Amino acid sequence: xxxxxxxxxxxxxxxxxxxxxxxxxxxxxxxxxxxYRQFPKQSLMLMATSNEGSKATYEQGVEKDKFLINHAxxxxxxxxxxxxxxxDSSFYICSARDPGVSYNEQFFGPGTxxxxx
Amino acid sequence: xxxxxQPTEMTATEGAIVQINCTYQTSGFNGLFWYQQHAGxxxxxxxxxxxxxxxxxxxxxxxxxxxxxYSYLLLKELQMKDSASYxxxxxxxxxxxxxxxxxxxxxxx
Numbered sequence: 001x002x003x004x005x006x007x008x009x010x011x012x013x014x015x016x017x018x019x020x021x022x023x024x025x026x027x028x029x030x031x032x033x034x035x036y037r038q039f040p041k042q043s044l045m046l047m048a049t050s051n052e053g054s055k056a057t058y059e060q061g062v063e064k065d066k067f068l069i070n071h072a073x074x075x076x077x078x079x080x081x082x083x084x085x086x087x088d089s090s091f092y093i094c095s096a097r098d099p100g101v102s103y104n105e106q107f108f109g110p111g112t113x114x115x116x117x
Numbered sequence: 118x119x120x121x122x123q124p125t126e127m128t129a130t131e132g133a134i135v136q137i138n139c140t141y142q143t144s145g146f147n148g149l150f151w152y153q154q155h156a157g158x159x160x161x162x163x164x165x166x167x168x169x170x171x172x173x174x175x176x177x178x179x180x181x182x183x184x185x186x187y188s189y190l191l192l193k194e195l196q197m198k199d200s201a202s203y204x205x206x207x208x209x210x211x212x213x214x215x216x217x218x219x220x221x222x223x224x225x226x
Contacts, residue, residue, distance in 0.1 A: 034214075042218070043204065043216050043217065043218040043219045044160070044204070044216050046213075046214070046216075091157070093159050093160075104147065104148060104208050104212055104214070105150065105162060105165060106214060107162075108159040108160050108161070109159060110158065110159050111157075111158065111159045113157070
């Protein structure tokens with residue numbers, strides 16, 4: 001099946017710094033990637049939809065200037081958390097849709113656990 | 118608004134059978150997914166239903182009734198490793214994935 005990787009797996013940073021998370025589709029070209037955030041004991045919350053070559057579509061309540069998304073190629077999308085604060089500590093998961101799959105399954109990366117001190 | 122309901126938590130015994138229900142009200146329907154998520158890990162795909170009926174895949178089966186806005190995931194011969202959260206998700210008319218809050222399944226020996 002389709003494989004999606006994320007890097008880093010976990011990161012600890014100081015408040016006020018920026019953190020970049022990479023999401024790669026390893027064996028397919030993903031025109032659309034999704035970024036989710038998940039707080040403990042809660043379900044996935046879609047943050048934004050990332051389309052290759054165009055601006056990301058952000059969900060209501062997600063600050064686009066704080067969570068910068070770049071989908072520069074068909075296999076790579078990045079999420080940058082700018083000026084991170086402790087309340088941004090969460091589990092960030094990306095997923096990608098494989099155009100070769102007839103239904104709209106999303107293949108998930110392993111997630112990145114962000115801790116902001 | 119769009120809504121997906123599933124029980125918050127269920128408990129079952131190793132070796133037994135458990136059924137996790139999911140009801141949905143969405144703007145359109147283009148399929149329903151069940152995902153399994155272990156603590157601290159990303160979701161993994163279990164099943165996809167777009168037509169009414171039962172899809173069987175090993176110990177796991179998923180059922181869909183579009184007229185009732187209802188699905189269930191059936192897990193047989195439960196194993197301790199099945200302890201996880203099970204997420205129901207529906208693709209709406211805009212091909213957006215709408216997620217349920219997940220059902221935490223606890224397996225006891």
